[in-house]
Amino acid sequence: MHDTTSHNLLALYTQIATLKLLPRTGWLQRGVHNAESVAEHTFGVATLALLIGDTLDGLDRGKLLTIAMLHDLAEALLSDLPASEMLAQLPNRAEYLALWDEYARGCSREARLVKGIDRIEMLSQALAYERAGSRALGEFWEDIADGWGDEFPILGQLAAQLLTQREELRGAS
Amino acid sequence: MHDTTSHNLLALYTQIATLKLLPRTGWLQRGVHNAESVAEHTFGVATLALLIGDTLDGLDRGKLLTIAMLHDLAEALLSDLPASEMLAQLPNRAEYLALWDEYARGCSREARLVKGIDRIEMLSQALAYERAGSRALGEFWEDIADGWGDEFPILGQLAAQLLTQREELRGAS
Amino acid sequence: MHDTTSHNLLALYTQIATLKLLPRTGWLQRGVHNAESVAEHTFGVATLALLIGDTLDGLDRGKLLTIAMLHDLAEALLSDLPASEMLAQLPNRAEYLALWDEYARGCSREARLVKGIDRIEMLSQALAYERAGSRALGEFWEDIADGWGDEFPILGQLAAQLLTQREELRGAS
Amino acid sequence: MHDTTSHNLLALYTQIATLKLLPRTGWLQRGVHNAESVAEHTFGVATLALLIGDTLDGLDRGKLLTIAMLHDLAEALLSDLPASEMLAQLPNRAEYLALWDEYARGCSREARLVKGIDRIEMLSQALAYERAGSRALGEFWEDIADGWGDEFPILGQLAAQLLTQREELRGAS
């Protein structure tokens, strides 16, 4: 006989796993073929959250990685009625909703760091697509110097390095 | 001027991000076209680690998610000289090596849970490929009842449910 | 020197042409890899509109094909500010908006026929994916007998034939 | 009981729908991966026929769109015996054959416009592939100024704008 919790959890994960097939449409709209999946972007954000978070003091790593894993799921799960119902039965449902709200409002250090990393990951992927040939991603680099704030200087440094690598790429080709 | 830490970190992440393009070759060898990437599998394992871990008591969530994110990176990073050197300069290098060792030897609850989830995620993906048409994945289901142990009953429950869903799929087609 | 009309028209078409890259996400969410693009679906609807329309009396072919070509563009163009502005400068803008409204409200024979064909094309594609292996599209066939109305009997006949072919496929495999 | 017309029509459409999977081989031979399908090209031609046709006077829109939809089907259908037989049973068979002939010989304004648009669409796609990285499509632009005639000045204007955008792309990269 099957346990309700595990049954519900599997149904929810089956829904989440379709993010492996869903491309990030922003890339497609800019002519990138074979764009990364939403799952691959989340992988990137969570990996960077781990690596960057570990260079900083005073962060809750469990919370940081949870926000990183959840940050793109909200849209997929909350807007879908069956998924929303499955989510409602999870023991940690209230915490997840609180973390989504925290991320959307940027009201914790972990939330703000993930938000910055989300942007860094996108720039890193844009550079990868430019290395693969794309010449249609200039708009991503236009305001790269702005909006990093003072809270996490490493984000601004990473953005500056990505920009430098992009300049080298353009000079070399 | 660029900071050494962020420079090193970006070089390491650029290496890790190629896992978005690397397919899990086990699927290809069984005739699955467009197999998931290593990054997508890791996304699945980390998501399940979060959802399953939150139904259990006494686990360190930060440690659990870190092992989930790292578990497939060891092979990619340690066997590659430049990546290995970049890794060596990370502040948390010693912890990461310890966690890989912990995972390989299964000597913590978190490590053992991720190991079981790694197998559940693979079964879930095998079922998804069977739903998409594959008839070449029978071997994955042969010993599904074995090896789940008594430590995490939810893993055996999830495996049983996956098997039930597979039987339903075979009955329906 | 460039003409404003042709400049505007090219900008609009460049936007529309990204539909060649955008997959129909409904298929992806049901586990279909390499799902058709939105452009391919529109091609199918317009082709069927031509072939089916020519078996019926009293339809305006130009209007029918225009609705078929436009029916999926509304969402892509009206929700996007630059595209919306380009659209606003087309000489036939008012007619296009009227046709979208006509389609949405189903208040002409041509609009209602395209709406039915949109569903037939989706069923035809679902059957094609089932021939290619998918076992996850059962829900598409559940209510296939309903909703065809009396206005265009050929639509119900096509649906019945698709269902018959599907039964044959299931019997044969 | 099934109607012969709808049965024949569905068989024909099933054949036509394989154009969603058939790539335009000219792109593949020039090293473009993931080339557009024949169906996507036809979508582009029909969309441009609608938009461009509506800026011109004295065209029959129904005829124009029909030629646009049919122009690439002739080769696929007439050279294939079963498809040819299915086509032979369509009520509008004679008109379709006449339109193909009209297109091949360019003996109507609508036919000549679609022929020009077919070339514009190909240039637009070539530019899109160049934006995505291709450096092997130079031959498409060599004789771009020639052959547009005086009948539809907008075609020459569109070609000139595509060339300008291409020069900007080459200057920027």
Place this chain on the structure above:
Amino acid sequence: MHDTTSHNLLALYTQIATLKLLPRTGWLQRGVHNAESVAEHTFGVATLALLIGDTLDGLDRGKLLTIAMLHDLAEALLSDLPASEMLAQLPNRAEYLALWDEYARGCSREARLVKGIDRIEMLSQALAYERAGSRALGEFWEDIADGWGDEFPILGQLAAQLLTQREELRGAS
């Protein structure tokens, strides 16, 4: 300064290498996504020619493998004017033409063996696509027992085994 022979040879190979991108359209027309390339089919035929040829007596291995490598190139090269000219400058041009003729007319043991292997390879690939899910390839198996002749009994044996494996697959699913 460059040697004419090597220059000509490289131009010819660049043309041949586009066969890595050209799909075998027969599969696409039967709804197979991601069909194998012409190059992959040739790889299969040449591999089988080596393995099967080595179980038989009295064959010229060099000639056998040459026919296997060349058998699908004739259409690609002879119908294309620049490629045809490049081919004309190869020192072994006369032999290649003779081997194509030999293959087309089946007038040597090696030619007839490659012709049979070409069919075995296609059946093997059809079975692989059926393992991956396709239910649209039944026609390939209809006349499988016929046409193998007495010259190479191993071909009939391989066909019989492929049919047996197919029956097992259909029984298991």
Place this chain on the structure above:
Amino acid sequence: MHDTTSHNLLALYTQIATLKLLPRTGWLQRGVHNAESVAEHTFGVATLALLIGDTLDGLDRGKLLTIAMLHDLAEALLSDLPASEMLAQLPNRAEYLALWDEYARGCSREARLVKGIDRIEMLSQALAYERAGSRALGEFWEDIADGWGDEFPILGQLAAQLLTQREELRGAS
């Protein structure tokens, strides 16, 4: 009843045919999407071996093509226990092992020629990916002038021509 030889041969070929799906991971790690399969690379090497070998005197064509076909199979077959057992039952097993050894040690003219061609084919593919847009393959061209030896001057000539074509590509873009 089935013959053991053909049964064994088919099992071995089924294993080899998965090389149609396995990408050359070196390209993926450098950001190339849709990288060629191992089978496609082998097709290229064997085709070049035929064309180049035929411009040289004193080579055994059958041996040359056999080494070309086998050179990438060793790793796939010898490291896999079932494949290794199937290989062990082939009548020509001893010869194949000897040719792999010959290739690895470069102790025949044919082996050394295939080794050089393996590198030429990779450069030719790198250039094709650069034509398709990649800007991440510079490392392949760094030591292109070295290591060609005096035995086969045509290899150095081909490398020089590839380099010239690459310089032209960079100048033109």
